[in-house]
Amino acid sequence: MKRNSSRLSVDYSGEPLMSRIEVKVRFSEVDSIRVVWHGSYVRYMEDGREDFGEKYGLEYMTIFNNGYTAPMVDMNLRYLQSVTVGDTVIVETRYVPTKAAKIIFEYSIFRKSDNALVLTATTTQVFMSKSEGILELNNPPFYEEWKKRWGVE
Amino acid sequence: MKRNSSRLSVDYSGEPLMSRIEVKVRFSEVDSIRVVWHGSYVRYMEDGREDFGEKYGLEYMTIFNNGYTAPMVDMNLRYLQSVTVGDTVIVETRYVPTKAAKIIFEYSIFRKSDNALVLTATTTQVFMSKSEGILELNNPPFYEEWKKRWGVE
Amino acid sequence: MKRNSSRLSVDYSGEPLMSRIEVKVRFSEVDSIRVVWHGSYVRYMEDGREDFGEKYGLEYMTIFNNGYTAPMVDMNLRYLQSVTVGDTVIVETRYVPTKAAKIIFEYSIFRKSDNALVLTATTTQVFMSKSEGILELNNPPFYEEWKKRWGVE
Amino acid sequence: MKRNSSRLSVDYSGEPLMSRIEVKVRFSEVDSIRVVWHGSYVRYMEDGREDFGEKYGLEYMTIFNNGYTAPMVDMNLRYLQSVTVGDTVIVETRYVPTKAAKIIFEYSIFRKSDNALVLTATTTQVFMSKSEGILELNNPPFYEEWKKRWGVE
Secondary structure: OHHHHHHHHHOOOOOOOEEEEEEEOOHHHEOOOOOEOOOHHHHHHHHHHHHHHHHHOOOHHHHHHOOEEOOEEEEEEEEOOOOOOOOEEEEEEEEEOOOOOEEEEEEEEEEOOOOOEEEEEEEEEEOEEOOOOOEOOOOOHHHHHHHHHHOOO | OHHHHHHHHHOOOOOOOEEEEEEEOOHHHEOOOOOEOOOHHHHHHHHHHHHHHHHHOOOHHHHHHOOEEOOEEEEEEEEOOOOOOOOEEEEEEEEEOOOOOEEEEEEEEEEOOOOOEEEEEEEEEEOEEOOOOOEOOOOOHHHHHHHHHHOOO | OHHHHHHHHHOOOOOOOEEEEEEEOOHHHEOOOOOEOOOHHHHHHHHHHHHHHHHHOOOHHHHHHOOEEOOEEEEEEEEOOOOOOOOEEEEEEEEEOOOOOEEEEEEEEEEOOOOOEEEEEEEEEEOEEOOOOOEOOOOOHHHHHHHHHHOOO | OHHHHHHHHHOOOOOOOEEEEEEEOOHHHEOOOOOEOOOHHHHHHHHHHHHHHHHHOOOHHHHHHOOEEOOEEEEEEEEOOOOOOOOEEEEEEEEEOOOOOEEEEEEEEEEOOOOOEEEEEEEEEEOEEOOOOOEOOOOOHHHHHHHHHHOOO
């Protein structure tokens, strides 16, 4: 089985793929009731995804240079607390294994000052070939390779 | 029963509360793969919600002037098609009845040129009193009044 | 002289090229001191420029389809008053004649409720050919044609 | 003279007040011609200003907690080069001494990869008292104190 052999070779032993990044709240991201506007979290999640990409070699540009884009098809956000000007948030981005031709991430965003969980979210992306502009029903070769490398489904 | 008596008086007969607004895609909302960035739809949904508010008297300022804010607690977006520079989208915002102390909306966003459905979404907001900054477990009086007026739960 | 003959033929008699568009302030464009964030005006100016483009045939897509982009090289904004949630602004965009290979616009933004002037601004764009990615020192043919058509320098 | 005595005490000897911060370009800040949208630089400048504020004790919240806001009244940007997805920019923010009741900053933004200067800009802010909502014609006491502390006009 790909996953197990891969896990043995890279010795990740089931440890989830995850990145953590700090993002300072911008003044312009706070709305008129002095909390971060709910839409701004979409950017923090993008920061988290890109940080994950840098750590594991799955940046936007890697996908693009392999001939694909990865449009968002599903995004769910649950807001638990608010953050404001001067706050810093910690974005945790976790890879969610799937057999489908998709990239699924889970996010937890924390307020740095007291470590309160302020948001949980998930995103699902699919693959489109740049040349043909059509949805890929199977994982692109580069992504299969990526999964093998990290021992994940 | 509140709802029925109200429905009789305003004669809405179960017709859903719904607004439609056109929004022209901004150049700055389109990303580097020449489609509207997935986060930009959060703004279109806000435009839809505010348009609904103007039509039915539930604007952000109405809520605010009654002593409340209505923070987002849940947001789900499903992307079906993409739109690009020069496109106009039509945002349909529908009120979803609930007995909970929440405001729930459903959205359908269409590409105007060919009427293709490009996004469906839901949002859930709760009420916070401005003075105390705490979550309201029951509907604020002004919102109960609003529901009666429009004959909805 | 191009300009005069053109002015005669289209009979614009020196009247400036100008468009006016209304833009409703978005909740997300207002910052934590409850006024429109200074950066949001850049979007209103873009709305004005695109409205001008639609009126006179100089949209972003027209420029693009002629093989060029028109990157911003200079932008100056002067803020006179503030606007807030619920306000609508009126964006006036005026073409500024120049012999240089540039597109120069002047903007006046008014608060609709009392017609107060809230911002004046200017922008300067140059032409880049898409294929070569280099600055054009002379006006592209389509733009020379456009100037003739409207009788402007 | 305030400035000199202050300069002696903090021993800054005329060295300009300046901060440098790195900002990673976000995917969502890049527009459809694959360069950073001209309006996104306004956010980078805000990042620079806030970084300056942290270094020298002039953050947005410091101003706010002293009873003032500092609205933008003038902003000028000159674009020299472009940056794209994957780039990091370096924002240099310099304090510009003035006797007027204003805060003036100069900015230089560099592309990190090759140190190319991509933008120069200036901003001017004034002081408004939160309680009265009126323009301050003289420097607020806290700002006079701040100037003394750093030995600047």
